[in-house]
Amino acid sequence: MTYTFLEGITQADVAFEARGKNEEELIVQAGLALESVQVELSTVRPSINRTLTITASTLDNLLFKFLEELVFLKDTEQLVFCAITPSIRRDANTLILTVTLGGELINQTTQRLGTDIKAVTLHHYLVEKTSTGWKAIVVIDI
Amino acid sequence: MKTSNTTPKNESEKQPGSMHDLVHSDNLTEPYAKACNKVSEAVWEVSQSFKKGMLVPARIIATQPLLQHMDNAVIDQLTNVACLPGIVRHAYCMADAHSGYGFPIGGVAAFDKETGIISPGGIGFDINCGMRLVKTNLFLKDMEPALKHLVDLLFKKVPAGVGGKGFVNVNNSQFIEIMQGGANWCIEQGYGWASDKEHMEEQGCITDANPDNISEKARARGIHQLGTLGSGNHYLEIQVADKIFDEKTAKLLGIQQGQILVMVHCGSRGFGHQVGSDYLQLFEQSMINHKITVPDRELACAPFQSKEGQDYFGAMACAANMAFANRQVILHRIRECFSEVFMKSAEDLGMELVYDVCHNIAKIEPHVVDGKKQELVVHRKGATRSFGPSRMTGLFAKTGQPVIIGGSMETGSYLLTGTDASEHTWCSTAHGSGRTMSRGQAKRMTRGEDVQKSMAAKGIYVRTVSYAGLAEEAGFAYKDISEVVHAMTLAGVSKPVVALRPIGNIKG
Numbered sequence: 263m264t265y266t267f268l269e270g271i272t273q274a275d276v277a278f279e280a281r282g283k284n285e286e287e288l289i290v291q292a293g294l295a296l297e298s299v300q301v302e303l304s305t306v307r308p309s310i311n312r313t314l315t316i317t318a319s320t321l322d323n324l325l326f327k328f329l330e331e332l333v334f335l336k337d338t339e340q341l342v343f344c345a346i347t348p349s350i351r352r353d354a355n356t357l358i359l360t361v362t363l364g365g366e367l368i369n370q371t372t373q374r375l376g377t378d379i380k381a382v383t384l385h386h387y388l389v390e391k392t393s394t395g396w397k398a399i400v401v402i403d404i
Numbered sequence: 405m406k407t408s409n410t411t412p413k414n415e416s417e418k419q420p421g422s423m424h425d426l427v428h429s430d431n432l433t434e435p436y437a438k439a440c441n442k443v444s445e446a447v448w449e450v451s452q453s454f455k456k457g458m459l460v461p462a463r464i465i466a467t468q469p470l471l472q473h474m475d476n477a478v479i480d481q482l483t484n485v486a487c488l489p490g491i492v493r494h495a496y497c498m499a500d501a502h503s504g505y506g507f508p509i510g511g512v513a514a515f516d517k518e519t520g521i522i523s524p525g526g527i528g529f530d531i532n533c534g535m536r537l538v539k540t541n542l543f544l545k546d547m548e549p550a551l552k553h554l555v556d557l558l559f560k561k562v563p564a565g566v567g568g569k570g571f572v573n574v575n576n577s578q579f580i581e582i583m584q585g586g587a588n589w590c591i592e593q594g595y596g597w598a599s600d601k602e603h604m605e606e607q608g609c610i611t612d613a614n615p616d617n618i619s620e621k622a623r624a625r626g627i628h629q630l631g632t633l634g635s636g637n638h639y640l641e642i643q644v645a646d647k648i649f650d651e652k653t654a655k656l657l658g659i660q661q662g663q664i665l666v667m668v669h670c671g672s673r674g675f676g677h678q679v680g681s682d683y684l685q686l687f688e689q690s691m692i693n694h695k696i697t698v699p700d701r702e703l704a705c706a707p708f709q710s711k712e713g714q715d716y717f718g719a720m721a722c723a724a725n726m727a728f729a730n731r732q733v734i735l736h737r738i739r740e741c742f743s744e745v746f747m748k749s750a751e752d753l754g755m756e757l758v759y760d761v762c763h764n765i766a767k768i769e770p771h772v773v774d775g776k777k778q779e780l781v782v783h784r785k786g787a788t789r790s791f792g793p794s795r796m797t798g799l800f801a802k803t804g805q806p807v808i809i810g811g812s813m814e815t816g817s818y819l820l821t822g823t824d825a826s827e828h829t830w831c832s833t834a835h836g837s838g839r840t841m842s843r844g845q846a847k848r849m850t851r852g853e854d855v856q857k858s859m860a861a862k863g864i865y866v867r868t869v870s871y872a873g874l875a876e877e878a879g880f881a882y883k884d885i886s887e888v889v890h891a892m893t894l895a896g897v898s899k900p901v902v903a904l905r906p907i908g909n910i911k912g
Contacts, residue, residue: 337625337673338624377636381678403529404636
């Protein structure tokens with residue numbers, strides 16, 4: 263399971279499709295897709311860890327909030343991530359995501375940087391169950 | 405494209421614009437192309453019967469070649485805008501239009517202030533993204549020996565690229581003052597000249613700002629970004645006045661052939677982006693209470709006079725002011741760098757601001773509707789205000805409002821002026837050249853390193869944080885800016901004054 267960048271959805275920005283055999287893997291692939299727009303992942307070392315807890319009533323809201331957190335950490339702490347380790351549990355009608363992120367400070371000398379992300383959008387946003395697991399389509403504003 | 409006034413006959417069978425259709429195309433196809441009816445040489449209309457729910461017709465300002473090369477999604481999105489409550493007269497898009505979120509980029513719509521809505525999707529995530537043009541008294545022969553040194557220094561001194569920490573450190577209370585004061589705060593702190601504010605839309609400060617409406621997340625994203633360019637299509641460019649179209653106006657604005665100018669394109673950075681995201685999500689919920697339905701989630705909106713609408717307007721103004729401040733402190737840095745390289749003060753180098761325009765914003769403006777003067781909430785998303793001389797004061801009452809059209813970094817930009825005839829587009833014109841292909845497609849066609857070399861061969865020295873980003877911004881990925889300017893001239897909404905050719909560029 264992986265992610266691919268999509269043509270035909272947006273001219274000025276970036277769209278990707280992420281697939282996972284379960285919900286956790288969807289979170290990983292979508293997170294890595296987003297980060298890979300900003301930096302070539304092979305040039306990032308997982309030397310700094312952050313752990314986040316995010317709650318939502320649905321998987322699509324949970325994924326959306328998680329991706330927004332990655333953008334937030336880039337702007338507020340100058341962090342980009344190359345490793346994502348999530349676990350999702352259910353409490354009544356709430357999904358609780360606990361995710362550990364491994365990455366490092368943005369470094370124009372050691373990293374091969376891409377394009378800054380402004381926002382995760384609702385444009386064509388989609389999370390759905392497939393015969394092989396989960397799929398998400400995400401358009402990000404850059 | 406037709407010139408008769410016909411529309412699709414059975415809309416229920418062929419309803420364009422389903423949310424999850426992948427509607428982007430390289431050219432207009434049926435039924436979109438067929439629905440565009442010629443009004444005049446550069447004005448096309450899509451009738452209200454094109455789509456169920458349209459409250460007004462849609463109008464596209466473009467020459468036929470530009471229209472033909474628009475993607476279907478532009479028409480889809482524009483006709484969605486025509487469905488929003490309180491829209492007045494037409495939903496418009498400009499000649500540089502391409503598909504966006506909610507509104508197309510290049511979209512303009514005005515809403516009744518009492519009964520209409522406000523929508524973050526009509527403004528964009530990068531609130532008050534805009535252009536700033538600064539002149540110098542230098543000429544190409546003065547610049548050539550110093551160009552590389554100057555561009556290298558600017559690249560070092562003006563942070564650009566992913567993340568990017570600003571060079572102005574402010575605390576919370578100062579950031580609140582910036583939200584309220586915009587460029588004025590900067591000038592008071594010594595980051596600019598008193599005369600600068602006379603050369604900005606709204607004099608660099610929107611008065612309706614309310615910092616109480618700003619989330620902690622937005623504040624945290626923006627507080628360290630004052631003085632950053634960002635990336636994508638944002639840039640700082642050294643240019644030469646290459647061709648003068650209107651000698652009289654150019655002279656009034658202090659520009660002559662061969663003169664060196666500096667253009668900056670950036671906005672409110674993470675701060676504005678977070679404000680947009682916060683209120684888009686809030687409006688999605690509050691639309692239920694207001695019994696509003698929209699054809700696209702990115703068009704989430706609130707009645708302008710509702711609490712949510714007013715809260716967003718106050719927050720949007722904070723972000724707009726942060727963008728004015730961002731461009732102002734960058735101007736200060738540019739003046740410092742020029743001063744260091746040419747060993748003269750910025751004053752001695754004649755580094756006066758020509759103008760600063762907003763191209764992602766909503767404003768309250770008086771317009772004439774059915775013969776009566778009325779205040780409207782004018783949304784411009786990737787479109788520039790183009791007030792004619794009669795709406796301006798001082799020098800600009802002679803010239804009209806300067807309009808800065810940023811082109812691709814390879815092909816150049818334009819300085820235009822607004823016209824009194826622009827009232828028919830709510831005094832709006834284009835903002836750039838507009839993309840013709842996706843970023844992915846551009847990257848498959850070239851490498852950033854090759855773009856840099858080809859630009860060097862054309863006499864353009866470019867520094868970038870991201871070679872991938874450079875490839876995405878290659879000149880061939882954009883429309884012909886001259887055709888865009890020509891379309892807006894034909895439509896009578898702006899007129900060209902100077903064509904500007906890039907010679908040095910800093911890209912995030």
